[in-house]
Amino acid sequence: MAISAKLVKELREKTGAGMMDCKKALEACDGDLEASFDWLREKGIAKAAKKADRIAAEGLTAFVVDGNAAAIVEVNSETDFVAKNAEFQELVALTAKAIVNAKPQDVEAALQLDVDGKDLGTVIAEKSGKIGEKLSLRRFAVMTKNDDEIFGAYSHMGGKMCALVKAAGIDEVKAKDIAMQVAAIAPQYIDRTAIPAEILEHERTVLKAQAMEENAKSAKPKPENIIEKMIEGRLNKNLKEMCLVDQAFIKDSDQTVAQYLGNGKVLEMVRFEVGEGMEKREENFAEEVAAQMRG
Incomplete structure (x- = not known):
């Protein structure tokens, strides 16, 4: 049967899996959403989907500078413990690299970027399944500069906060100092x-x-x-x-x-702090364990 884009989108929102994986699941299950959800779970792609209602307000920010382009990203996890996980940190670095190379317009476009034959959304969903927490790309920003301009970047508290600036007429030391200022003091405007x-x-x-x-x-x-x-x-x-x-x-x-x-x-500045503006839900451990046992 022909699988509609609307159905693929619905399954993707439900599972966090990539578009191609969702399409394959729907084709294998004749368009049945619940069966497709189970199909993805069996493949290990939607293991984290049971946690889809959980709030991922921890995580990391990171920057990458590549010649005349730079990117800053925030990737969220549910717990600070996972944010310290080497696999999660590799995922954040991979995400930043894919974004600086392709310069997508928005998060939806970023999740469709090809990363070694899979779209980024699938890579994140698979890592969610492996780690066992909801992981998500929350936001990013890309800057490009001319040869006579300079980037400054600064990461604070192990990636809890990052700042990226583009400037002219200063050296690398000053550019980094300005990024540190932006990270620490959080100005809203340049001037x-x-x-x-x-x-x-x-x-x-x-x-x-x-x-x-x-x-x-x-x-x-x-x-x-x-x-x-x-x-x-x-x-x-x-x-x-x-x-x-x-x-x-x-x-x-x-x-x-x-x-x-x-x-x-x-000329430009961006500052990301993990979880800013997001609700951080208080988890009741006993209730969580009971809910998992019921599930």
Whole structure:
């Protein structure tokens, strides 16, 4: 029977297996989803699928620099224990290498990349089956540069946090220092010109509301022109924290990053921290064991 792309997608979402494996399973089982799921499990490809509802919020970030291209990735696991596993670390390195070579547009495209005859999604699913935890490629970023530009990269806490920057007019030492700054201090923007107008307006609105409330409670209310200056002062302080070039340089707080850069300029920056923004579910070990025994 003809297997629809929708059916393949549904099985892939259910199992985490690669598209070609899902198609083979559906063809072997006449389009029966449950039978195809079992077929993949029997092959060891969907062993981790029973854990599909589990949250993979641990893992590793990694970077790779290859000539004028660089990539940064986050691959998640369920536990920190697995993140320290050599096989998992090899998978993360393999993923980063495949991405820097092919420069895919998004995660879906990345999972279809060919890695030694298998798509990356299948490689990850098979490793999930072998290790026994849900593993997933969460995100990545790719940068390309000209010959007169430079990459700086920094990995912190054994890969729990990574930063990658592209810069011009500085050397390798400074580029790495800037990547370290980005990893440690987590600036949101390179400079103030990069801040969207609506973000600036929101900050100003919040600070104005705070100042007005303080003024209303004050025994000696300040005139409006003083309040406006107060708001601008607080806004400037907040913007200094948000912008890389305005921050105090991590290795020498007597100068800003802009001063450390001199005539150099940071063109792009990316920072990944494992699990940031993800819900980390508290696991009940007894319940987990009981659930596995029922399964």
